[in-house]
Amino acid sequence: MPNIRSEYKRLLKSGEIKPDAAQKSAIEALVVLERKIRQSRATWRRLLGIQPRVCGLYLWGPPGRGKSMMMDLFYNNIKKVTRRRVHFHAFMAEVHHNIRLWRESDAKTRRINFGTPGFGRKWGDDPIAPVAKLIADQTQLLCFDELQVTDIADATILSRLFEALFARKVILVATSNRPPDDLYKDGLNREHILPFIAMIKARTQVVEVAGPRDFRMDRLRGAKTWFCPSSDPQAVAGFNVLWSDMKHLMTEMECVLTVNERKIRFARAAGPMLRATFAELCGAANGPADYLAVADRFTTVFIDHVPVLSPANRNEARRFVTLIDALYEAGVRTVILADAEPAQLYPAGDGAFEFERTVSRLEEMRSEDYINRAG
CATH class of the missing domain: 3.40.50 (Rossmann fold)
Known part of the structure; x- marks a missing residue:
């Protein structure tokens, strides 16, 4: 059965890509993440409560280093998990749409669109929790290509949104041209995004795909x-x-x-x-x-x-x-x-x-x- 490593080797052998040390390190990190996801989905492990910590991977480096290609290899070969590959800005546009939908809806419409928090609890006025639940119910693995924060509205909600998503065990794999510390650099009210950056560094493996070659x-x-x-x-x-x-x-x-x-x-x-x-x-x-x-x-x-x-x-x-x-x-x-x-x-x-x-x-x-x- 094909997997990330075997597919990468096939591309090397066919000449579609050339050997690259930084790419090889990133592929190995993706292989490890794939293994952890597969282990976390094993029924006997869930029953015994043996759950490996799985949060994700953040690949960064200059354009043309093969980051998107490697993430696609990972995405196309990952099995037994609900997944979504989406451009970061398209994802955030949907998040803002759902936040507006929550704020403009009555209680009945909210229940129809977002469900209930369960166990007799009620949603408060904050839309982040129900929006995060909606995402987590549909997707266990989020793959973002070109994660780049340029919008203050995105920067303001990212920290709270991903705190809720990580709490619901959503796995993040992202590519970016920037290291986490440079996200939304010099942006207005940048302090809002700092907890998100801290979460990326603490909860995902950050791998640099170094090298000048495009x-x-x-x-x-x-x-x-x-x-x-x-x-x-x-x-x-x-x-x-x-x-x-x-x-x-x-x-x-x-x-x-x-x-x-x-x-x-x-x-x-x-x-x-x-x-x-x-x-x-x-x-x-x-x-x-x-x-x-x-x-x-x-x-x-x-x-x-x-x-x-x-x-x-x-x-x-x-x-x-x-x-x-x-x-x-x-x-x-x-x-x-x-x-x-x-x-x-x-x-x-x-x-x-x-x-x-x-x-x-x-x-x-x-x-x-x-x-x-x-x-």
Whole structure:
């Protein structure tokens, strides 16, 4: 029967990944966690009260070190436990939704949606306990990709939420680009998140996946990053193949960014990479703060179907300029499927002159020098 270690060895043998000492240490930590979970689920152990302490694992390191891939190996091979793999921001959006639902509901609706605390007890006014019970009843193992706290609303409730979840024996496995002590660094009212950080350090094994190598950069160097025209099946195929190659063994999932209490949803994200259409990014009413959040969250952005622009879609063109400025300044690697080459994207009319700076940046962003600088 396949397990995490055997699957990792299979990937090494097939050449899909290369030997890496830091990855091997992380895999061994995941193997130990898998064993503890399996032991904790053994009926005879539960009957005898022999329960190994199982809380979780926190993998951190720079982008492109294989953290998401290893967590996926763990998630896909773990058995006999209710589990969920979800992007951290999407999870927190659900938590805030359930908190609002609790506060806005009457007693009967609360019982229907959240159940009862049991043994004749009653819920108080605090929504954290019933929300934690709802999560724990549905999921024994939570796997978060890219745990990154940027929202004060999240920071305020994380400590109490996870104290309740750990008390209900929910297991946490998370990947992050930051060590626990750097979560929500310099954030407003950061003292609220400090107990959560202390819990992460005390209740999970913190493993650094060290090393400067970004495996995705190896795939991007020398690759074409501007595909056109979008009507050409060969261009579309090249764009799709590069996405699949860069994504490699990572799982696609929805991503939710919180910007000034507004939620921006993208259907396709994989670790620190985003794939979004021009319509999603520039057709919606997004602004500079939204694009800065995208540039901060992702190291690589694939933009699908950028049309030829004109004064008729001036607003979309203005947003595209702002988006490219944010990605360029942050050094985000950018791959684009467009209807034309950069110089032909805004060929004439009001706004074409101002677009020339964006053309210059787009040309630079497809160069090897920019890709190496971004990496």
